[in-house]
Amino acid sequence: MNHLLSIEQLQRGDIERIVSEAERFAEVSHREIKKVPALRGRMVLNLFYEASTRTRSSFELAAKRLSADVVNFAASGSSVEKGESLKDTVLTLSAHKPDAIVLRTPWAGAAELVSRWCGAAIVNAGDGKHEHPTQALLDVYTLRRRLGEIDGASIWIVGDVAHSRVARSNVLAFQRMGARVTVAGPPTLIPREIERLGCEVRYTLAEMHSADIVYALRMQNERMNDTWVPSLREYAAWYQVNGRRLTPRQILMHPGPVNRGVELSGEVVDSPQAVITAQVEAGVVVRMAVLYELLAGAREERAELRPAVGSAAS
Amino acid sequence: MSALEPLVGGRGEPARLLLRDVRALDPRAGIDARHDVRVRDGAIAELAQPGALEHDGEREELVEGDGRLLLAPAFFDPHVHLRTPGQEHKEDIETGTRAAAAGGFAAVIAMPNTQPPIDSAPLLRSLRDAAAREAHVPVGFLPAITRGLEGQQLTEMAELREQGALGFTDDGRPVISAGMLRKALQYQRLCGGVLSLHEEDPTLSRDGAMHEGAVSAALGIAGIPTVAESTMIARDAMLAGYEDARVHFQHISCAASVDALADAKARGFRVSGEVCPHHLLLTDEHVRGLDTRMKMYPPLAAEADRQALVEGLRAGTIDCVASDHAPHAREEKEVPFEQAPMGTTGLETAFAALHTELVLPGAIGLAMLVERMTAGAALFGLPTASIAPGRPADLVLIDLDAAWVAGEHGWHSRADNCCFAGRRLRGRVLMTLAAGAVAHRLCPDGCDRALAMAGAA
Numbered sequence: 001m002n003h004l005l006s007i008e009q010l011q012r013g014d015i016e017r018i019v020s021e022a023e024r025f026a027e028v029s030h031r032e033i034k035k036v037p038a039l040r041g042r043m044v045l046n047l048f049y050e051a052s053t054r055t056r057s058s059f060e061l062a063a064k065r066l067s068a069d070v071v072n073f074a075a076s077g078s079s080v081e082k083g084e085s086l087k088d089t090v091l092t093l094s095a096h097k098p099d100a101i102v103l104r105t106p107w108a109g110a111a112e113l114v115s116r117w118c119g120a121a122i123v124n125a126g127d128g129k130h131e132h133p134t135q136a137l138l139d140v141y142t143l144r145r146r147l148g149e150i151d152g153a154s155i156w157i158v159g160d161v162a163h164s165r166v167a168r169s170n171v172l173a174f175q176r177m178g179a180r181v182t183v184a185g186p187p188t189l190i191p192r193e194i195e196r197l198g199c200e201v202r203y204t205l206a207e208m209h210s211a212d213i214v215y216a217l218r219m220q221n222e223r224m225n226d227t228w229v230p231s232l233r234e235y236a237a238w239y240q241v242n243g244r245r246l247t248p249r250q251i252l253m254h255p256g257p258v259n260r261g262v263e264l265s266g267e268v269v270d271s272p273q274a275v276i277t278a279q280v281e282a283g284v285v286v287r288m289a290v291l292y293e294l295l296a297g298a299r300e301e302r303a304e305l306r307p308a309v310g311s312a313a314s
Numbered sequence: 315m316s317a318l319e320p321l322v323g324g325r326g327e328p329a330r331l332l333l334r335d336v337r338a339l340d341p342r343a344g345i346d347a348r349h350d351v352r353v354r355d356g357a358i359a360e361l362a363q364p365g366a367l368e369h370d371g372e373r374e375e376l377v378e379g380d381g382r383l384l385l386a387p388a389f390f391d392p393h394v395h396l397r398t399p400g401q402e403h404k405e406d407i408e409t410g411t412r413a414a415a416a417g418g419f420a421a422v423i424a425m426p427n428t429q430p431p432i433d434s435a436p437l438l439r440s441l442r443d444a445a446a447r448e449a450h451v452p453v454g455f456l457p458a459i460t461r462g463l464e465g466q467q468l469t470e471m472a473e474l475r476e477q478g479a480l481g482f483t484d485d486g487r488p489v490i491s492a493g494m495l496r497k498a499l500q501y502q503r504l505c506g507g508v509l510s511l512h513e514e515d516p517t518l519s520r521d522g523a524m525h526e527g528a529v530s531a532a533l534g535i536a537g538i539p540t541v542a543e544s545t546m547i548a549r550d551a552m553l554a555g556y557e558d559a560r561v562h563f564q565h566i567s568c569a570a571s572v573d574a575l576a577d578a579k580a581r582g583f584r585v586s587g588e589v590c591p592h593h594l595l596l597t598d599e600h601v602r603g604l605d606t607r608m609k610m611y612p613p614l615a616a617e618a619d620r621q622a623l624v625e626g627l628r629a630g631t632i633d634c635v636a637s638d639h640a641p642h643a644r645e646e647k648e649v650p651f652e653q654a655p656m657g658t659t660g661l662e663t664a665f666a667a668l669h670t671e672l673v674l675p676g677a678i679g680l681a682m683l684v685e686r687m688t689a690g691a692a693l694f695g696l697p698t699a700s701i702a703p704g705r706p707a708d709l710v711l712i713d714l715d716a717a718w719v720a721g722e723h724g725w726h727s728r729a730d731n732c733c734f735a736g737r738r739l740r741g742r743v744l745m746t747l748a749a750g751a752v753a754h755r756l757c758p759d760g761c762d763r764a765l766a767m768a769g770a771a
């Protein structure tokens with residue numbers, strides 16, 4: 001694997017390999033010294049064209065735990081605001097010879113474009129409303145830790161599917177792992193022909209009790225200005241995942257940050273069914289696994305790392 | 315109303331040629347047979363049995379057709395963007411009309427969405443002067459319907475007509491207000507001129523960048539629903555019928571729009587429509603790779619839409635082919651798909667692409683393709699090219715068997731954003747005569763750029 005551009009390009013075997021690798025790195029995060037030398041001397045460039053705190057810092061932490069050098073480049077306050085094109089920015093930054101570029105942009109396909117323009121391994125950290133593959137991988141990881149396997153599980157993804165890259169990556173990833181996926185939300189926020197991705201579509205939560213896992217999406221306030229739904233109040237009345245709608249055996253997920261009182265009620269966020277904090281924890285180890293797969297996997301014998309991790313763990 | 319010649323430009327010496335033993339095909343004249351054709355002083359002088367005409371030595375050029383090369387009336391494109399004034403880094407009159415000649419077009423109609431837009435008589439006059447100096451084939455102009463293409467106030471349509479406007483369009487944008495369009499339709503009674511309409515309801519197309527369907531759902535790109543076009547065609551057909559006005563619908567792209575046009579024609583309204591090669595041959599599946607050359611308005615639609623367009627063209631519901639040649643600079647297109655400007659070039663590939671992918675598989679006949687690629691002229695009140703003694707030499711000579719890869723030797727257009735780039739095509743324009751002069755000639759090795767440049771000098 002040279003780049004991680006989308007879940008669409010991954011087979012089940014790829015997902016399982018990355019998730020298993022992440023499980024090995026999880027050991028590291030419980031040690032007193034959380035760092036391994038796997039990527040010593042490598043440079044990871046975080047190039048973010050959209051505001052992001054958690055994804056960026058999760059990648060930064062992952063790279064640092066692998067002993068890589070990290071450079072953060074935010075589009076605001078930079079040459080980008082002076083009108084530099086994506087291509088010119090990437091070519092300029094490539095002069096520093098980064099080994100990997102973690103890229104977030106508001107444009108679908110931007111990560112793939114950049115992968116054609118420079119020699120670095122590209123990690124898509126969100127391209128427009130298209131995909132957010134590391135989020136889907138950490139969600140699979142979280143579910144596997146909780147359930148073992150997700151083959152045959154029923155997963156409902158609820159909310160603003162139209163504007164969600166998380167939804168698109170997860171519809172694909174959960175299905176690759178053998179789950180059945182239903183997307184549910186207001187008809188104005190469910191893209192026409194989304195069922196061609198293999199999922200089912202519902203416009204109410206009436207049948208959500210049949211789900212094993214409920215994955216709520218963030219309802220963004222700015223959607224209100226475009227009148228996608230009549231009001232947040234009506235949205236919450238019909239689509240909020242709350243104690244009344246969530247049954248005790250169901251697992252609740254959310255990509256964060258949560259709007260309490262909108263897509264989730266406070267009591268379900270704080271309930272033991274919610275694995276939202278576990279998702280955040282999983283973010284670092286899964287991103288370690290991705291960086292390791294891209295930077296060490298192809299170029300170095302894995303055996304070189306194993307003793308380092310193994311001996312420190314023993 | 316227009317006191318001036320509607321088409322300007324096209325340069326070079328009147329041609330003197332003997333085209334010996336070519337397959338002359340003129341669908342309107344009912345000709346499809348081997349002929350000798352003599353062009354003298356820029357006009358078709360003689361049409362005779364193959365081998366009947368003697369080559370007049372030094373005084374005329376001899377072109378051997380070997381009973382194989384196709385000679386047809388040259389094509390007419392009612393919809394191109396020459397980007398002049400203001401965006402000459404994308405295209406100008408010289409390069410755009412050179413691309414037209416290379417594609418077998420003997421005349422084109424230029425759109426007014428330039429910077430500034432063509433919305434006043436002085437600007438139209440200066441462009442006509444520039445075309446007279448620089449154009450390789452004659453150019454007609456459609457100035458704007460509304461000032462600045464802003465949809466608020468009519469242009470001085472009567473004066474523009476006196477200064478040579480063929481008609482009017484706000485192409486690139488719709489006339490959003492039905493009331494504003496109605497005024498233009500009424501004013502047409504005074505000044506004439508076809509109103510050529512870009513149909514798009516912006517409250518439906520919003521910030522869409524591609525066709526709304528399974529592919530846009532998978533890519534997470536905002537979709538443009540086909541009803542953004544079809545509802546506006548239905549609305550404007552009703553307005554045209556009510557005012558008994560003459561309107562032409564640009565770049566029809568979906569099944570519902572073909573139905574709306576058929577319905578308007580069945581009611582006897584004075585409407586016509588054009589379709590682009592890319593909409594006839596490509597679908598939203600071609601957008602999956604997010605190649606920005608596949609981004610245009612209207613967007614490439616679903617396979618069922620594509621089939622309806624082919625059927626509409628075959629049935630005559632859609633009257634003609636138009637390229638909507640829309641050049642953009644490379645750096646403008648080398649950006650993420652959602653950021654890229656709309657448009658594909660098309661003049662240099664229109665015939666070959668349609669010949670390869672519609673005629674050779676048998677979807678439509680060659681004669682019909684030639685008819686639909688020449689029909690635009692009459693829709694705008696201009697004479698249609700034909701192979702008949704006494705008529706001006708607007709002719710195209712084509713090797714139907716020649717295989718080539720689109721763009722492999724570059725383009726005559728200043729831009730390279732062609733959705734057919736890299737495709738293997740069959741059928742190559744060898745020579746184009748426009749207004750009686752040789753406007754294009756393919757050099758023997760197929761690398762025609764240098765020769766055409768030399769010819770232009």
